[in-house]
Amino acid sequence: MNWGSPAEFFAMGGYAQYVWSSFGVCAALMILEPILVRKRQSSILRVLRRERQAERLDSQ
């Protein structure tokens, strides 16, 4: 174990701003990307479901 206390951990031996801005941006983008892809999937599904329903109404 390298750290005596949580404060020491977050200080990263004086490199806090560099380490946390690297890991922070990386984590943020890797959470954001799947959310955006999921949105893309659900929006095309919504369009297709609507078209399907329109076709059903037409055929009635």
Add this chain to the structure above:
Amino acid sequence: MNNPIIQWFKYGSPQSFYPLAGKMIPWFWTLAVAFGLAGLWISFFVAPTDFQQGEGYRIIFIHVPAAWMSMFLYIVMAFWAGIGLALNTRLSGMMAQAIAPTGALMAFLSLWTGAIWGKPMWGAWWVWDARLTSALILFFLYIGFIALQAAIDDPRRADKAGAILALVGVVNVPIIYFSVKWWNTLHQGASVSLTRAPSMATTMLWGMLLMALAFWMYSIAVSLMRVRAIILEREAHTEWVKNLPEIQGKSS
């Protein structure tokens, strides 16, 4: 029809790949999270402080995997684009298109984390050395591929144009990889290579490899998610898409 080659072609159709990808996605997410947690644990709590770079070196635990993935994904993207160009298979172009944004993300992350590491260690966010410049070109190639495909309305034509760009750009990947050998760069040489023992502490190496596996699984998972959306967008007017259970839904 039991020929194994024909079986492979079967999964080459969007219709059979769509549900297969859907089944694979949760597995790759599970692996990505598991490798990621193990990798982060080692990166922060097991790997020792570097005697030269202090704690700042921990940035390499994401920098190196991101840089590796940016190059690897480019090759995979160009491979699928090339297959699409040669065999005119529908799914190949969709795969290439699905990989591009994730590759661009990895290229961006390698540049971002590299710049942030460079400031305290080199004293500069950026230098125009061969490694950094060729990595920046890789990022632009991804952006160019995405922009070119977005600019062409007909998806099949977009696939073809993109494929040529992707294939020409492949030449940049070995340039990035060997840049630290060919030119006198500020960027250090490879600490991990296939041909000799790695020149770093074993725990650091494990941390980096686990993070690389996590990035790899993440890239597969998110690319599969994206290719499913692309399949639906492009095949919207086919019967099999209209008959999918998630579109049929509960008849209201």
